[in-house]
Amino acid sequence: MRLIVxxxxxxxxxxxxxxxSRDTDEIIGEQETIRHCVGCFGCWVRTPGTCVLNxxxxxxxxxxxxxxxxxFITRNVYGGYSPFVSNVLNRTLPYVxxxxxxxxxxxxxxxxxxxxxxxxxxxxxxxxxxxxRETARSLVRANALNLDASGYKVSFHDTLNSLKxxx
Amino acid sequence: xxxxxxxxxPKGGASNSGILLEKLxxxxxxxxxxxxxRVNVKPLKPEQYRxxxxxxxxxxxxPLYFDAIPSHLLRAMVEMxxxxxxxxxxxxxxxxxxxxxxxxxxxxCKIAADIVSNWCSRCGFRFGMxxxxxxxxxxxxxxxVPLGKGPLKNLGKAMDQLSAAILTRxxxxxxxxxxxxxxxxxxxxxxxxxxxxxxxxxxxxxxxxRRQPFQVSRNxxxx
Numbered sequence: 001m002r003l004i005v006x007x008x009x010x011x012x013x014x015x016x017x018x019x020x021s022r023d024t025d026e027i028i029g030e031q032e033t034i035r036h037c038v039g040c041f042g043c044w045v046r047t048p049g050t051c052v053l054n055x056x057x058x059x060x061x062x063x064x065x066x067x068x069x070x071x072f073i074t075r076n077v078y079g080g081y082s083p084f085v086s087n088v089l090n091r092t093l094p095y096v097x098x099x100x101x102x103x104x105x106x107x108x109x110x111x112x113x114x115x116x117x118x119x120x121x122x123x124x125x126x127x128x129x130x131x132x133r134e135t136a137r138s139l140v141r142a143n144a145l146n147l148d149a150s151g152y153k154v155s156f157h158d159t160l161n162s163l164k165x166x167x
Numbered sequence: 168x169x170x171x172x173x174x175x176x177p178k179g180g181a182s183n184s185g186i187l188l189e190k191l192x193x194x195x196x197x198x199x200x201x202x203x204x205r206v207n208v209k210p211l212k213p214e215q216y217r218x219x220x221x222x223x224x225x226x227x228x229x230p231l232y233f234d235a236i237p238s239h240l241l242r243a244m245v246e247m248x249x250x251x252x253x254x255x256x257x258x259x260x261x262x263x264x265x266x267x268x269x270x271x272x273x274x275x276c277k278i279a280a281d282i283v284s285n286w287c288s289r290c291g292f293r294f295g296m297x298x299x300x301x302x303x304x305x306x307x308x309x310x311x312v313p314l315g316k317g318p319l320k321n322l323g324k325a326m327d328q329l330s331a332a333i334l335t336r337x338x339x340x341x342x343x344x345x346x347x348x349x350x351x352x353x354x355x356x357x358x359x360x361x362x363x364x365x366x367x368x369x370x371x372x373x374x375x376x377r378r379q380p381f382q383v384s385r386n387x388x389x390x
Contacts, residue, residue: 036208036239038177039230045365049380062380078285079278080235083245087238097377098362100270100354107270107301107350112379129288135281142234142278 003064004028005089006073007082008160016160017073019167026067030084032056034091043094049112051091061094061112069118070147073166076123076156079135095147103145111148119149122166124157168199170333171222175206175229175240183306184228187265190314190322191226194330206243216247220256224263224333225292227283230303231268234278244286251290261336262287263295263329267303271350273343274299280341295338298325301345302353304361309346318346 002025006013013029020027035053042052043061051058064070074085081089096109121140123133137154144152157163172192176182192201202222204215211219219225229240236244250256264283266276276299287294300322315323321344332339346353363373 036177037232037237038179038208039182039237040178041365044376045362045371046369048371048376048378059380059382062382065379066382077241077245078282078289080241080282083238083242086233086235086241090232090238093233099358099376106272106275107354112377113381129285131281131288132285135278135285138278138281139234142275146234 001025001067002069002071003067004071004073005085007075007084008073012160016163017166019164026063028088034084034087036087037090037093041098044098049094051094053091057088057091060088060092061096064092064095064117065113065115067117069120070149072121073163074121074123076125076128076132076136079132080139081121089143108146108148116148116150119144119147119152121153122155122157122163124160124163126158128156128158168223168336169221170195170199170201170224170226171204171219172201173204173206173219173225173227175227175237175243177207177230177237177239179207181307182230183267183303184230184265186306186310187267187300188226188228189310190319191265191326191330194326195333206240208239211243211246213250216250217254217256219247220250220254220260222260223257224261224295224336226263226265226333228265228267229279231266231276231279231299234275236279236282248286248290258291259293259336261293261295261338263333264297264341265329266297266299267306268299268301269303271301271345271353273301273345275301276343277341293338295332295336296329297341298322298329299341299343300325302348304357305346305348305353318348320347321345 005028034057035055072085075082097112099110100107101110123136140154172188174184176184266279268275280297284294312319325342
């Protein structure tokens with residue numbers, strides 16, 4: 001019961017990650033055009049909980065709320081997610097509320113849904129620098145905090161072959 | 168010196184990133200050529216990548232999205248890295264970042280600043296420094312407040328350090344700051360003057376903003 005977002009070519013996904021069950025997991029790859037978040041806050045103040053951009057990613061908030069785990073399989077790009085995975089995450093904004101709360105002395109968003117998810121990120125790529133790994137760890141920790149995840153995991157894979165262990 | 172000012176806000180019109188760049192401009196204009204670029208949902212043209220690659224200084228201004236760089240700007244940065252591999256451009260190019268985030272604390276911009284720094288390493292650029300400012304949505308109401316005054320006192324000091332670094336093309340420690348305005352007052356203003364006012368404009372009540380649309384997942388569980 002995972003919502004899996006990846007940036008692999010379809011063939012690579014099937015070769016290396018074919019073990020994911022498409023019956024219980026929902027898998028989002030870069031097959032359909034995705035629009036960029038335009039920072040309009042419409043998902044908070046016009047159609048609360050739903051993005052106003054009319055494409056197949058407009059319901060990312062409620063889609064995530066229906067699963068127990070949010071999983072990213074992404075190239076490590078400068079210590080963050082790839083543009084596609086980042087795009088999907090940006091479109092997940094309606095998952096949280098516009099309102100704030102203070103957690104550990106920092107401002108974060110209040111949650112729209114009562115339930116919590118787990119957050120797991122598998123970064124892949126050859127030649128990741130130590131700085132890129134460290135930034136990536138910090139990013140996942142920060143995102144998990146803002147999504148109020150019950151827990152998070154980060155792993156790094158130098159080759160696509162090692163992604164096999166992900167399942 | 169050719170200074171490229173890149174507004175990375177995805178918004179179509181006025182933006183907080185644009186306001187920050189406007190505040191910076193007078194501090195670095197004298198004797199320099201300033202060129203403005205807008206990276207939003209419309210991608211940059213190849214000749215614009217060439218101009219950026221040949222600039223002496225690049226200032227990237229953008230809003231924080233999920234603790235990082237908004238995806239449309241990230242795509243442009245990846246394209247820029249590819250462009251750089253084909254054409255060496257200016258080998259001394261130095262990059263500065265002006266980041267604003269919707270939370271109060273400026274230090275929440277640190278990861279995005281690190282991503283920009285890592286991007287510089289990949290592209291062979293020098294990383295200068297970043298300013299990360301909290302309470303970004305306040306800028307619109309403060310656009311006429313002079314730098315260094317009132318709520319923009321911290322920003323004024325930070326902009327002085329940033330402009331000094333730009334003018335000498337040097338690196339310095341990044342600065343993460345918030346407005347000179349109490350956090351509790353900012354939070355109340357955000358809730359009542361911003362979110363609730365926006366909701367009212369759209370014919371919604373405050374409680375409507377907490378709606379919980381849900382769908383059924385594939386195994387039949389409800390969210």
